[in-house]
Amino acid sequence: MTLLDPEAKVLVTGGTGSFGRAMVRRLLTGVVSEIRVFSRDEAKQDAMRHAIDDDRVRYHLGDVRDLDSLVKAMWDVDYVFHAAALKQVPVCEFFPTEAIRTNVLGSANVIEAAERAGVHSVVMLSTDKAVQPVNAMGMTKALMEKLTQAHARNRPDSATTVSCVRYGNVMYSRGSVIPLFVSQIKAGRTPTVTDPDMTRFLMSLDDSVRLVEHAFRHARSGDVFIHRAQACTVADLATALCHLFDVPDKIDIIGSRHAEKQHECLANADEVARADDFGDFIRVPLDARGLHYALQRPVEAQDPSGVTDLTSANAPRLDVPAVRELLLGLPEIRAELSLREPVLVP
Numbered sequence: 466m467t468l469l470d471p472e473a474k475v476l477v478t479g480g481t482g483s484f485g486r487a488m489v490r491r492l493l494t495g496v497v498s499e500i501r502v503f504s505r506d507e508a509k510q511d512a513m514r515h516a517i518d519d520d521r522v523r524y525h526l527g528d529v530r531d532l533d534s535l536v537k538a539m540w541d542v543d544y545v546f547h548a549a550a551l552k553q554v555p556v557c558e559f560f561p562t563e564a565i566r567t568n569v570l571g572s573a574n575v576i577e578a579a580e581r582a583g584v585h586s587v588v589m590l591s592t593d594k595a596v597q598p599v600n601a602m603g604m605t606k607a608l609m610e611k612l613t614q615a616h617a618r619n620r621p622d623s624a625t626t627v628s629c630v631r632y633g634n635v636m637y638s639r640g641s642v643i644p645l646f647v648s649q650i651k652a653g654r655t656p657t658v659t660d661p662d663m664t665r666f667l668m669s670l671d672d673s674v675r676l677v678e679h680a681f682r683h684a685r686s687g688d689v690f691i692h693r694a695q696a697c698t699v700a701d702l703a704t705a706l707c708h709l710f711d712v713p714d715k716i717d718i719i720g721s722r723h724a725e726k727q728h729e730c731l732a733n734a735d736e737v738a739r740a741d742d743f744g745d746f747i748r749v750p751l752d753a754r755g756l757h758y759a760l761q762r763p764v765e766a767q768d769p770s771g772v773t774d775l776t777s778a779n780a781p782r783l784d785v786p787a788v789r790e791l792l793l794g795l796p797e798i799r800a801e802l803s804l805r806e807p808v809l810v811p
Contacts, residue, residue: 476501476542478529478575479549481509483638484590487670488546488677493519501525503538504549529571535578545587546677547575550606553640554594557602558723568605569612576616579625588680589613591631591689593666593729593777596736600724610689617687617751628684630676633666633694633731633777637797646703647801650710655717661700663721664728664777667791668694679746687751691731691740696777697788705788709802728778738772 475492477485480502492500499521504510505528514524527534529549539545550568551557557564572589579587591610594603613627637643642665646656672692680690700716707714732740732749740747754761773779783791792798 471496471498473497473543474499474501474541475544475546476503476525476539478503478535478545478547480504481506481513482548483635483670484548484673485546486513487674488548489513489517489522491671491674491678493517493521497521499523501538501542503527503529503535529574530566532574532578535574536581539578539582539584542579542582543585544681545575545579545584547572547587547589549575550590552592552602554600554602554725555723557605558600561601561605564601564605568602569608572609573612576612576625576627579627580620580623584625586626586681586684587628588677588684589627589629590677591629593631593633593731594726595631596730596733596774599726613689614687614751617685618753618755621686621753623686626684626686628680628686628688628690630673630680630690630692631731632673632676632692633668633696633729635673636667636669636792637795638670642699642702643706643792643795644797646706647710647798650706650712651801655715656703656706657719658699658703658716659719659721659725660727661698661716661718662727663699663725664696664780664782665699665702666694666696666729666731666777666780667702667783667788668692669791669794676746679743683743683748685751687753689736689749691747691749691775693745693747693775694731694780695783695787695791696780697783701783701785701788705785705792708785708789709792709798728776730774730776731780732775734772734774737775 475497477488479485481504489500501523503525510524525538551564592606595606598604598607610629613629616627649656676692703716704714736749740749
C-alpha cells in the first residue's frame with residue numbers, strides 16, 4: 466500500500482478471517498513497519514503465524530467486545546482496518562444479542578480505542594445488508610455505520626478519521642456460498658440453492674482490499690465508500706461451478722433461509738443522488754448538519770429524477786460464461802480444480 470509511509474503501523478481486527486488475511490498479505494507487499502493481527506482465535510493465529518513468515522506481523526489475542534484489550538493492542542498504531550464481526554445471517558437471526566455485542570458495541574470500542582491511541586484513520590467493514598436491512602446482521606452493521614457518522618458529527622475536530630466501506634458478497638470469504646457449492650460438488654452432491662432467481666453482488670477479495678486502500682486515501686470522517694460490483698443469480702453461480710468441475714448442472718432448490726432478501730442493495734436512491742463518483746467507487750458523504758436545523762442553511766436539494774437504488778437486480782448482470790471467467794480468477798478455485806478428481810453427481 467503505497468499510501469502508507471514506511472514507518473506506518475497498521476492493526477487489523479478480525480485479522481485471521483478472510484478479509485483480514487487478504488488485507489495483511491496486501492500490506493506486506495508494501496513498506497509498512499508493523500502489522501498487528503487482532504483476533505480472539507488463538508488456533509487461527511497460530512496457523513497464520515506459520516503460513517505468513519514475516520517479522521513485521523505481530524499477533525494480539527483479544528476481543529473487540531473488550532475495550533481494554535483493544536486499547537493495549539492499538540497503542541502507537543497509525544491505521545486500523547476493522548473486519549471483526551459476526552457475519553452469517555442465519556446465526557445472527559438466532560443470536561441477535563451476540564451480533565449486537567460484537568458488531569455494534571465492539572465497533573464502538575474500536576472507535577474509542579482508536580481515539581485514545583491517536584490513530585490517524587480507521588476503516589470499518591460494512592455490507593450491502595446494512596442498506597434497508599431486514600435481518601439482525603444487516604441491522605447491526607447499519608448501526609455500526611451510524612456509529613462512524615455520530616463520531617464525525619460529535620467529534621469534528623478529532624485527529625482520527627473514521628469511515629466505512631460497504632461490500633457485496635466477497636467471493637470465497639468465510640461463510641459464503643461458493644465454498645459450500647464447491648464442497649458439495651466435490652462430495653458428489655447436488656448444490657443446494659435457496660432460490661434460483663435470487664441475485665447477489667460479486668466481488669473478489671482483491672477488489673475488497675482495493676476499496677479499503679481507496680478509503681484510506683480519500684476518506685473524510687463519516688464517509689461510506691462503495692464498490693460498483695457486478696451481480697448474478699444464485700442459479701447461474703451454481704451452474705458456472707458445475708461447468709468448471711465438469712459435473713451435470715443440476716441444483717437442489719431448498720427455499721430461502723431466515724431473513725434473506727431476494728435482491729441486495731449497495732446504496733439507496735438518496736445515497737446515490739448525493740454520492741461522489743470515483744468511477745469504480747462511489748463515496749456517500751456525511752450529512753454534517755447539527756440538531757439546530759432552523760439555524761442552518763438548507764442542504765442543496767438533489768434532483769431525484771431517474772435515480773434508483775443500486776441493487777443486485779439492476780446492477781450489470783453476469784451470465785454463466787462470465788461467472789465462470791470470474792471464478793477462474795480466484796486462486797482458491799484454481800487450487801481446487803488442480804486437485805480435483807472426476808466426480809459424478811447422482
